[in-house]
Amino acid sequence: MAVTTPFQTLFAVPMTCDGCAQDITKALQKLPGITKVEANVKDQLVSVEGTAAPSAIVQAIQATGRDAILRGSGASNSAAVSILETYYHRSDVEVTPAGTPGESWVNPRLVRGLVRMVQVSAEETVVDLTVRGVPPGTYRATIREYGNLTDGASSAGPVWSAPGKEGGRPRGFLGTVEVGPNGYGSAFLNRPFQVWEVIGHALAVSRQDESDGAPLRNDEDTVVGVIARSAGVWDNDKTVCSCTGKTLWEERKDEVSKGML
Template sequence: MSTPTKVEFAVKMTCQSCVAAVKNSLRDIDGVQGVDVDLQNERVVVTSTLPTAKVQSLLESSGRSVLVRGQGPVATAASVGAQHLGAAVAIMLGRSGVTGLARFTQVEDDKCILEGTVDGLSPGKHGIHIHEYGDISQGCESVGDHFNPYQRPHGPPEAEDRHVGDLGNVEADASGRAIFRLEEKVVKVWDVIGRTIVVDGVEDDYSPAYKSTVRVACGIIARSAGLFENDKKVCACTGRTMWQEKEDLSAPAPQSAPMTSSL
């Protein structure tokens, strides 16, 4: 059975009808186990087994702007208060417009939820791995080999004896988008912060000879906020609100200065 997590969203709301629209967007959705809406603080906390991208898309279907603010475990009888064990995020950039985002949430000492999206892939399966170095000075080619602190053989994610960085495959649909959610027993957030997550251009066949030689996107894994740890509403650098910053990021780049990446 999938392990639920809590994700905190900032949702642009001004009235009770906004609250009703937000709740209706998640009503009767398989995988959504709870929704807590705080109008005053423009906060929605969702308990779910769905990838965050899917929950965000559902919230946006209400017609509101939505940002992810933090993530964490769900309180249980065995873990009253759901102590925050760590969270991380990686923004992936790469060849031919491949982009992605991965989120890590440590929900138990021996369980990490890894989920995210990758866009711009060729349809089909693509290997995904954590690599040993957080060095992208030469793009995805300078991140080293798979993270393998115990010197084990390469293998599938369900194997007991495999690289810590062996996460298996994500599968892109006909549009080139892969949405994934994995439950990892050997990945620890505190061990992978500062390393790099890489998406390959080919399927990982789990053979001992497999190497990540065709790397289409990568991103350094950085610490991110847990639940209620990010209360920023105005950027200290620019003075712009989080909603203005979101509009800036969503705006297309000027034709005279196209955005490029060295990855």
């Protein structure tokens, strides 16, 4: 189903003048589903309302030559995030970063994807999923019964099957994601659950069939992460990490260099 319920997202964006704000506003207004954009040069923040995927908004801002960090989505206690990792280690090849010209899709960092969730109504949550550095093909995105990643995807259990309005299939089935030859894929969809229901569960993206009832295996086609709460639009005002003393942009640079989306 297409996402039709608008929601708010807030991004930190480096801007030096009103011209920067105007460039970003014009770029975002070209995205389908955007209804409102407010760029604040003083606070280095861009607020966006509409039905566009947060990942698409980040890409549009980056296309103007500026970076963007999502600071919050939706109202308090209505957003979640899952960092997807692979628990499979290839030992037969020398891996190279995803996106390197002329090289394979293999990414040496365990992080292979990111999932953002925003509850936009009492019965609807939007899911913005992006993966990178995995083999091309059709993948199934699922919420698992447990959040136990002691043994990676293998210990996360079957697909989440709590009672709900799903027409007979497990509620944890989110949909499919098509990954291209460059190892990149994304999906933006909505599902009938509330964010609090899935906090602590694992989320997996895999090409495995699972029709035989066997648990997921930790192969190179499978990435998984635990779903955790994330900040609402005005819940996160941190600009310096209390642990490292680095600014959010220094942290961002470190993570990007390691392969984080």
